[in-house]
Amino acid sequence: MGIKKIVFGMGAIAVAGLLLAACGAQNSADTSTKVDTAELKPYGKYKEPITFTIGKQQRDRSSLFKGDTINNNPATRYLKQETNISVKIAWEAADFPQKVSLVMSTQDLPDVMGVYQDQFTQLANNDLLADLTEVYKKAASPTVKKNMSSYSQNMIKIASRDGKLLGIPSPYPYGEENMLWIRKDWLDKVGLPVPETLDDVENAAKTFIAKDISGTGKTMGITLTPQISGHDGAQMDGDLWFNQFNAFPSSMIKKDGKVVYGSIQPETKQTLTMLARWYKEGLIDKEFATRTDDEKKALLAKQMGIYVAPFWGLDFTNSYEADKNANWIAILPVLKKGDKFISTHPAPVFRYIVVKKGYKHPEAVMRAINNVVDFNESRGSANAFRRAEAKKAGQPAVSLSWLLDPIDVQITNAHSTDSVTMDKALKNNDPSGLKDSQINSYSLIKAYMDHKDRKGLETYLASQVGAKTANSKNVTFIDKAFYGQTKAMTQMGPNLQKLENEAFIKIIMGQAPISSFDTYVKQWKAQGGDTIVKEVQDAVDKGQVQ
Known part of the structure; x- marks a missing residue:
């Protein structure tokens, strides 16, 4: 399910703007971001543990395995295994825009946040964000770059100000029209x-x-x-x-x-x-x-x-x-x-992963994003890892929502072929060619198709649409x-x-x-x-x- 853009109240913007104007100048001078050039690469495991803090919107936890938590689940364990990176939740907020407004006004920002357009603009205008230009160029994975470039709009340009990339954009997925x-x-x-x-x-x-x-x-x-x-x-x-x-x-x-x-x-x-x-x-x-x-x-x-x-x-x-x-x-x-x-098409970018200016390992944030994307798409070692985690939990697959990932980021390809492989699996009654990330959906769809199980209805209906508008030659999209x-x-x-x-x-x-x-x-x-x-x-x- 897509996430609609949350509108940041103008009253909150005004308050944040006044407070930031008063304290921004004195803090911005000593918060320049220095990249660890030796670690400026998409993958690899840090010799010493890396931890950064993140501010999150409060999310439903029903997709967690029994005994797992938002700080300890298949996605966090995969990230730790592959990179030696841990993500510490600084806070969760039900009213996310209000919380971001508050931390902006006090400049008590976590190292990382996933913010919406209005917050991104305010943070950028007040010089509170790390420049991620070099980080993205050298440390974004080929998958992330390919997915990002699959959209009709230039996502990186949209997330840039004066030639500086100030956030890693999450494109608004196609197929949600x-x-x-x-x-x-x-x-x-x-x-x-x-x-x-x-x-x-x-x-x-x-x-x-x-x-x-x-x-x-x-x-x-x-x-x-x-x-x-x-x-x-x-x-x-x-x-x-x-x-x-x-x-x-x-x-x-x-x-x-x-x-x-x-x-x-x-x-x-x-x-x-x-x-x-x-x-x-x-x-x-x-x-x-x-x-x-x-x-x-x-x-x-x-x-x-x-x-x-x-x-x-x-x-x-x-x-x-x-x-x-x-x-x-x-x-x-x-x-x-x-x-x-x-x-x-909806707004090109629905959220931005931003890094606080001055955080000493912005490249680690990019590496974490790479691995989270791989985990969500069951790419490479992530597929076997997910299946092993599901087996340990006695479940058919990992069904963890991406909203509970260590970094809640979604960077999918605009022209995903997942619906094609799912359709083939359903027609042949054979899920062996599916990725782990598709197995849970397959089970739900089959439960509805075979037994009219109400729990699988919405997944079944979604499968009938799939990426219909995104891939169809019979559709004209207007940006x-x-x-x-x-x-x-x-x-x-x-x-x-x-x-x-x-x-x-x-x-x-x-x-x-x-x-x-x-x-x-x-x-x-x-x-x-x-x-x-x-x-x-x-x-x-x-x-x-x-």
Whole structure:
């Protein structure tokens, strides 16, 4: 499951900024980072033990073997065996952004942290981070470098400031984009094929409702989130519909070489016209703008058979408990036959592993990352080590979440072939070709396929999608021009977002004519939108992405 970007509160940023401004200058002069050049290599075991501290977000520990702890588990033991490196947890925090804000203000930083964009920016701006340029160049493993370069954006450039690499980026994994889920059992009951186009989806929704396929007397078609669009990976987000019209609301994109705001483009108006018609015809939940998430989950259990979500956002799985015959499948509907499904990539980097300026072994952090990546991917000696650990624990495989790794870092390849090998293993009923890191998933999938074991349902559904959008030749991905925040966005963004949501909801619900879209565009531009676009254009011209 992917981790969505946590927004760092502006109040916390302001406080941290004031305190750092007061004490940053006096401390930065004597905290230069010196690299141990003799150990500047991807692998190897230090002669003397190396220990560094890390600050972590508090995570669920259910994937630990019985008797293991976050400080002593297969991942920590593998790291120690291969490198003689130990990682000591300085603190764990449920409210991670607040904790980072506090340690920034006091400058009581651990040696290492995995931080989000806003914290990374603050740490970088206040000269608190080690320069990892040489460390990455000489000590990052070939696997890490290959994985990092597999993404369409330049991850290293994004994590750099003035030519200095100030954090090891964790790319946002591909294959976590929103897809359309539909109940195949309902399609079969009404004699419809799997939809290929938006018109096909519309026809399916109409048929489900007309035949009251749910048997509740209240079969519903499609629902939306009240924020309508622009929320990567958010369930019920409307972007899937907009994107097929080449519309990218709530996003800064490039058009004819210039930055534009997607919500005010003609293609967005075209999509709103369709959604307004769907609402008028009863295909969209009449109360979508006011329903709570819990209410929508209840609707999904029995009354709905069409739903937008990424593979890990499976609110609809409660329908399997309500109906043992439920069979949801993921589809990628296009505007018209022959088109490619259109989607956007999320922010390129979702977290950064940063090292405190002055820590004397930054190369050890890179070496630890290399080994953690190998452990998670069951590469080289890690595969045999994992299987030996599983055998000792009397388990079929190590199922340890990467979030509990000594360094909670995920650097996967954008075009992983794991889904291909898993599909082959399932078809042949033979897991012998799988890596240890895939065995637990295989067991869960088989448990559901063979015995309808509810514990394996979500893994089974994820396997049906796999890296479908990441590897498919039938998908066009659009990289946004800018994913960050500018000064004007911070100041004017909330009011403009409110203006947008209200305008879109009124149009969809028929409370305002589609012509009111043009009025909204003028208001958006006049109330600060043009200023925001100019700031974003300036940032993009400087090579900034997020």
